[in-house]
Amino acid sequence: MKNKIKFLLITLGFVFLLASCGSKEIVVEKNDKGLAKVAIQIDGAATPYYAPLYLAKEKGWFEEEGLDVEFYYASASEIVKNVAANNVEFGFPNSDPVVMGRSNNVPVKIIHTTYQEGLGSIIYKNESGISEPKDLKGKTIGITSYGSPNFIQLQVILEQAGLSLDDVSIKIIGTGAIVNALVSDQVDAISFSMLRVYDLEEQGISVGEFRSENYMPTQGNVVITSDQLLKEHPELCQKFTQALNRSIAYLVDNHLDEGIENAITHYAPAAKGNEEKIKKVMENEFLPKLWQSDNTVKNGFGYSDVDRYNDYIALLYKYNLIENKYDAEELVVNLDEGGKK
Known part of the structure; x- marks a missing residue:
């Protein structure tokens, strides 16, 4: 029963995905302003903790990068499937199913390790x-x-x-x-x-x-895209992460209250009245540990530590939680200004 449960996680949901991923060229539509229309599917439901994404849209930073971004929500495993199948351009799931999916050749890349530690x-x-x-x-x-x-x-x-x-x-x-x-x-x-x-x-x-x-070198939520989109439209990936990094930098630079207010006003109204608790959580967890780390100080927000990912992959393999061990360089990409590795 134990092994059945473990490998069901990895295989069942991806059978259709792997059969349906084709090589037809991706055409990115544009809106009437000439902005590239892209979607990101976010883990769970709207919450003020997703403030960097929401602020990047409301401040116009995505638009300045030439992007018209729409937000949708789903479970982490569904996000991985939809991104790999090019149903959405980007995803923002917890990293665990992404790491596990790649061991079964699910064609996604992590292009931004937004949360430097696990949740x-x-x-x-x-x-x-x-x-x-x-x-x-x-x-x-x-x-x-x-x-x-x-x-x-x-x-x-x-x-x-x-x-x-x-x-x-x-x-x-x-x-x-x-x-x-x-x-x-x-x-x-x-x-x-x-x-x-x-x-x-x-x-x-x-x-x-x-x-x-x-207990393990996990990462929290990450931005993912498909192998195909990264190959054919690397500039879109770079533009998206640049706007996100600009938003995180703004929040870190003493604008947390504004970010929380924006998120609640436009995206998560059910959180109204809980501003102080949300701020406490973000000051204790997001500012010092999730958005920032020694790696981000040296390399910028969203940096993906290949060694850290490799350690986690090795741990999953050691405990038979994945069938195939692989090099994290097949999964994670740190983009330069041109959108390439």
Whole structure:
């Protein structure tokens, strides 16, 4: 059962994709202003944490690069499939299914490692008696789906603790209900986003966590495109990442409040009233750790560390989470001003 679950993640969703990807030349349409019409499919739903993308559009920075950008939303695995099939020009998924998909020759490239660290975390109540990963043995752990990045990360953390999926009970819970499942003791722990720790602490619930970043060299959300689009239209990729980098730089330069307000006003109105909590999260996590790292200081925002990706690929292969080990240079691209490697 364990192996069936693991390899189902990698293979099932990509059968149609690999059969449907053709070599017909990509034609990029233009709007009435002469701007190239491109779409990006974003992981999950609209949230203020996607402020750099939203600000780049509202400030006109995408337009200045000659792009008319539309936003759509889907799960990470769906995004990988749609980008590879050239249904959308760009995607913004968590990196895990991208790394795993490439091991099965899914034709996508990471052109911008936007989040320099992973977002995944196994979260538990401190009263549960859990204090280290081996304590998860015999526990019920909530995940959103077998295809979620957090399920991949859970398996690696279990393996490093000498455990496997056979040592725990997995419960599938919808994104909107998974945090409450922990609160109401329907599960002993959840494998989800570390950002939810802030929500739980705000409710006065004492929780602990095993952050994926402390157990594996993961990356969070990344900008991806298809091999074909990068080859035929590298300038579009460069223009997109340039506008995104300009937006991140603006936010880092003491304009976080503006970014949050813009995101809530135009894209995520349900977050209104939570500005202070969102700002706290972004000041603690996004500014110092996700958008910035030693690598971005040296090489610029969105830099992809090939060695770090190779270490993660090796780890997935070691624990049989991917069937084929490969060189990260097949997956990640750091673009120069011409849109090339």
